[in-house]
Amino acid sequence: MTCQLTADCLSEILEYLEEDKLTLHSCLLVNRLWCKISVRILWRNIWNFKKQKRPLRVASSILSTLIACLPNESKELLHKNNIFILPPTPKPPLFNYSAFCKVLSIYEIDKIVYSIRDKLTIETLLSDRISLITNEIIKMFTSQISSLKKLDYYYNYYCYHVNFSFDNFPGARDLLELCCESNLSSDFFYQLSQVCHNLQSISINIDNNDVSNELKELISLQNNLKNIALSAFDGSWADIIPFLTKHSDSITKLHLYSDEDNLPLSFIDLFSNLQEIIFSFPNVFEIFENFEEFEDFNREFIDFKKLQYANFSKLQILKIPFHCPKVEYVIKFLENNGKNLKKLYISRSNRDLSLSIAKFCPNIKSLYIIFKNGELDILKTIFISCQYLESVKILCGVKHLNKKEVLETIAKYSPNNFCELKIHSSSYSYVSSEVLESFFISWKNRTPKNLLTLIMIKGDYYTDLSMENMKIIEKYENLGIIKFETKWYDEEEKEEKFHYYF
Known part of the structure; x- marks a missing residue:
């Protein structure tokens, strides 16, 4: 007699294959139970298809599947506007795929819709048609996702007008991770702040210092904020700092990205429980003819002069993947914080800095530092x-x-x-x-x-x-x-x- 695994047992086993997409796709062919469990895992986050072969073909398949899952009223609306996108097969979808999603990316939805623009006739109405398709897909997701874990809402040149509402989106209450632009509508942040108080991770691209009061309020209302990532390439994060410091005891990971060297950094000293820090300061390399000149270029990072004396007793990961503050500041920082470091990543070649790692970081497990010829x-x-x-x-x-x-x-x-x-x-x-x-x-x-x-x-x-x-x-x-x-x-x-x- 054949012994069959229960659904719960099989589900727990297949969870270990979440990163092994090839094997999961093979599991689709075993039987309906295996197929259903594998599909649930594969569709949790369907937006990382760029790592797969033929990403444009995969994007087109995702879009046609989503269109096939749309409710009849949405399909009729698209047809009335002369928008016809063929489903992947003539048969109805086997599953309600949109309900399996735990990650919603407005950016990726816009992009995959934009990728089929050549199939949408009448150029003068192209923008309206892309916007219509995008909004109907988003409306389906918000009504079908019962427990959303991550929301990406970045604006870029793919995006057209998006209607996003939390009024009929009960799954947003479970949201744990938000990635967004600071210049999204105030109403978006206000609605989100009314339903979501358990965010653990927030990533914000700050544009033109446009940080609304509603965004600040959203940050203030969170109960267990652990991870913060701030990108400021055309603005500053200074205005948002007071609302982050409210969570100084709970934040364990801080990632800062900017092409400016005069932004505030000393405020980091307030986050005493940090376990991971990333300082990513790009953009100066293009003015040099070779990498060696870039390495020797000294940027100010004035506030790091104060930060070098900070003490983070729980810091385990430090990464500086672009330009590094002054070497003497970093060495002093390692003297104060190197003992507990497990991972160190610095794109800098300097003999004194490299030797300081041997001196101050005895417990390091993973290392990247640049050695010149002869070192x-x-x-x-x-x-x-x-x-x-x-x-x-x-x-x-x-x-x-x-x-x-x-x-x-x-x-x-x-x-x-x-x-x-x-x-x-x-x-x-x-x-x-x-x-x-x-x-x-x-x-x-x-x-x-x-x-x-x-x-x-x-x-x-x-x-x-x-x-x-x-x-x-x-x-x-x-x-x-x-x-x-x-x-x-x-x-x-x-x-x-x-x-x-x-």
Whole structure:
């Protein structure tokens, strides 16, 4: 007799596959129960399809499926306006897909509708037709989603007029994460503040210092705010600070993004329970001809002069993925806060700064710092001083360390817990098959034995992986010595550096 899993048991098992889309898609074909549970998981957040192959085709499939799920009155309204979008199949949808969504992105809805603009005839009415489709889809989501977890409402050049209301949106009461522009209508923030008091994460793009009283009130009314991300590329977050400090005891993550170096930073000292800080200050690099000039450029970040003396006893993650404040300020900051750091990410090359990591950050587990050519001794010092280090990302190229030196140093000096090496090529950087195999043999003979995850990040440059090198890599993968990956970009770095575009 065949033993069948209960729905609850099967659901709990498939939850572990949430990030494995390929396997989840295979589960759709088992039977109706497996299909229904897999669909629920796949449709929680359907907006990350850009990571998949053929994203435009996927976007078109999502849109046609959503159109097929629209209520009859919405379909009739579209037909009256000569808008005809074919469903994915002639048959009715198997499920009410919109009800499975937990993440609602106004930006992505607008974008996928905009992507089929060439199919909407009569150019003079294009804007109205896109707006009509978008609003009918949003209206369906607000009536069908029973428990919304995340709302993205960013305005950009895709967006047309959107009618968004919380009057018939009971699922918004469960909202945990809000990502939005500061210049959305006051009515939007007012309505949201009436129904939602349990936001844990807020990300705001501040535009032209346009921060309404309703937005400030929304922030003030939250009961358990933990994560704050502020982007100010055409404005300042100064006006919103007093309303954030009300949550100074509960906020544990703070991400600040700006191209200005004179914005207030010392207020961060008020958030004594911070566990993660990201300072992302881009935009100066384009005035320089090369990266080395950019590295040596000193921006003021006047308020960081005060912040260097702050003490965050719970700080575990510090990331500065773009330009860094003055080195002496950062070193002092690490002296005060480096002891508890587990993850440090700084896009800066400076000998004193790198040595300060070995001195002040003994418990670090994950590290990215830029080493110039000839600074191999600093990497060795860090390995010897930071015995809990598990992962390191290293820039290799003409002006930085070469791969042969890095691999030899990793094999000889990396701590016992070390298990992940990311190599990012800043320029053409060759490693011979002899060097590669010698490294793998050394790693195989290490005690204790750890599976090493080796990630080659190509960036804008070609990383030499000859057929012979790939055979060696495959050999040691089969032996269980390494796990190998190649990436065009470090996904974590890309997310941090380009957060403000989304």
